[in-house]
Amino acid sequence: MTSYVLDLPVPATVPVEGTDALFPVHRIYCVGRNYAAHRREMGGDDRDPPFFFAKPADAVVPPGGVVPYPGRTSNLHHEIELVVALKGGGRDLTPDQALDLVYGYAVGVDLTRRDLQNAAKDKGQPWEAGKGFDASAPISAIRPWTGAPPSGTIAISVNGQVRQSASLEDMIWNIAEIIAEASKLWALAPGDLIFTGTPEGVAAMVAGDEVSGQIEGVGELSFRIAP
Numbered sequence: 001m002t003s004y005v006l007d008l009p010v011p012a013t014v015p016v017e018g019t020d021a022l023f024p025v026h027r028i029y030c031v032g033r034n035y036a037a038h039r040r041e042m043g044g045d046d047r048d049p050p051f052f053f054a055k056p057a058d059a060v061v062p063p064g065g066v067v068p069y070p071g072r073t074s075n076l077h078h079e080i081e082l083v084v085a086l087k088g089g090g091r092d093l094t095p096d097q098a099l100d101l102v103y104g105y106a107v108g109v110d111l112t113r114r115d116l117q118n119a120a121k122d123k124g125q126p127w128e129a130g131k132g133f134d135a136s137a138p139i140s141a142i143r144p145w146t147g148a149p150p151s152g153t154i155a156i157s158v159n160g161q162v163r164q165s166a167s168l169e170d171m172i173w174n175i176a177e178i179i180a181e182a183s184k185l186w187a188l189a190p191g192d193l194i195f196t197g198t199p200e201g202v203a204a205m206v207a208g209d210e211v212s213g214q215i216e217g218v219g220e221l222s223f224r225i226a227p
């Protein structure tokens, strides 16, 4: 049996509805600007192709976990997103093949240090400090799923006030297309999560805020921003 020179934590995990068994997280990919109105509020052009960035696997915060207000920012934004959890993998997939990889869906929040992201954009620098920080991916339990992807309402409230509310049908690239496109860039693998982009209405939160996200047919997610 292989031994290791360091003891590391077991893989990051997300609970699954209907079972005590956990979903092990391999990698987290995220789609940028996949809803037209949000693309415009970020200063993009409707013809820009969507693109991907990543977060560390252990950025996930399962339900009930603590989401601390991160350091080095004074502009922490919420981005409510449908998350796809993969049970299969492959490369260079077609959209027709893509949905066979899906284990289930979850509600996620792509937490963003917007000031650091904007500074990185201005300087042509990478986005990890703005996007891939500790506890930057709160997520609900995963709902196992077969067939056509969710298509209902996606929304998030802060202290009871709705901040973002849209239809999953407003996505520019649909779930099958996102998986297929990602598989051209990476060999996708079981345990990968893909955050599929956020609609318009991203805004700042402060410590003490109560955050509640919902996706029709998928589930809901609540957390408090701790000091």
Ligand code: MN
Pocket: 030, 031, 032, 079, 081, 110, 195, 197, 198
């Ligand atoms: Mn996002």
